[in-house]
Amino acid sequence: MHVFVTGATGWVGSAVVKDLIEAGHRVSGLTRSREKAGALAATGASVVEGSLDDTGVLTEAARNADAVIHTAFRHDFVHGPLDQDFSSFMESAAEDQRVIALLGQALAGSNRPFIVTSGLAGLPRGATECDLPGPVVPRKSEAAARALAERGVCAATVRLAPSVHGIGDHGFVPILVRLARQTGVSAYLEDGANCWSGVHRQDAARVYRLALESGATEGVYHAVADEAVPFRQIAEIIGRRLGLPVEARPREHFGWFASMAGGTMAASSARTRTLLGWRPVGPDLLSDLDQSAYYD
Template sequence: MRVFVTGATGFVGSAVVQELLGAGHQVLGLARSEANARALTAAGAAVHPGSLDDLDSLRRGAAAAEGVIHTAFNHDFAAYAAAAETDRRAIEALGDALAGSDRPLVVTSGLAGLSTDGRPGTEDDIPTPGFRLSEEAGMAQVARGVRASVIRLAASVHDHGDHGFVPTLIDIARAKGVAAYVGEGLNRWPAVHRLDAARLYRLVLEQGRAGGRYHGVADEGVPLRELAAIIGRHLQLPVVSKSVEEAPEHFGWMARFVGLDLPATSRRTQQELGWQPTGPSLLAELEQGHYFEG
């Protein structure tokens, strides 16, 4: 299958590209710079110039493919609303090119916004309306004749090269001189290894149902206090609790995420697709030490 991949040189997208190529697919990767284009060429993928803001480039890329995997996102969480709106428009543009074709469109979402009252979220749980524009936009493409499905990625996708939430917590600990959590630190983040996530994208592309929701989750929920404890031990810093009122000053933009309780299960995803995570857990990967180098 010829697959158009957005975010093809990103942390997750680059692993998706390698997974697709290794399974015999052809990849057309979106590239917004010469450096990205060179990286795609070196990886063995074809290059499609464009960006998330260039909706015509997205339509052309999707039209030239037999399926689309959308991993690109502007991870400026200080301007999250604007980034989410850009993502919504991008998904709609991809849907424009795929409408009426029954070709697969795999959209990336997350697990925040599921109302579960503390139990692990399942694939049947629906986010609060307006909370996950990417998921809403993806599901809306089904009515247009697109085999659209959504992967809800865990809060932490971990591996060498991670630049997401956990490295941010480590940077904050270094800057503040303490490794912190909020309240009792019992709130949980799910996690998945990057290569396991990449394999899931391929399986959803190949087997996913129209309207299917799938969970990219291996660790169902890692307590934030345990993350802080490992960070403190490796950086030789005290581990402390911050109150909800103290969190914004200490964590900055991360304050809106660091207190979230997001446990989730991927049991149905595993059963339906035959997906079995095999990578190390988040805590095991942190104990390897490479997150603390440099």
């Protein structure tokens, strides 16, 4: 199968590309970085140079593929100061919706699978793949995929755990590490009993591939290995590794990240495991975080 992957040099997308190629699929990957294009080509993938703004490039690549996996999402806000406003995230979310609609249109009238990426925000604790997120969730990837499915596009969503971990991680846990270093305390909100789910990066990549190979017949798949990890335990490992105290702090301490730090994003993946035969094999979240390489 020839698969077009957006975000092909990103944290999740590069793992998806690697997994697809190792499974015998042909991959073309979108990258806006000439520097990263070389690394992408070295994996055996064909390079599609362009950005999420290049509608012609995206449309042509999707039309030429047997399936599309959309992992790209601008995360510039993740690397900025924690006291910034969240407008850049909202801009990224709006762009994501536009790109999903565009790619879906390119696949319309066919049975070619289209898999988009979302998260667990807005879902109740222990949510299954059948639960829907609340209407106030700012990222509309999943809603955009459902709208396409209603129009006959073979569209599905992979919901990622908030921590897609592994050495080299530059997502949400590194934000906590950076904040702890900056403030001198590894913090949690209230009693720290709110829970996150976790999944190793390579395990997450296999969910995308298995969903694709199954024909993406389900609307939602959960890339969740650790269902419910108390946030305080995450803070405790970070504090011990950095030699810092672990204490409760008010929401202001976390800046724009407070809703994530204090949120419960813990879901079940039982249905995904049964449907796809998916079995996570990577280290669990807490074991992975308890490695010195995570703090280099």
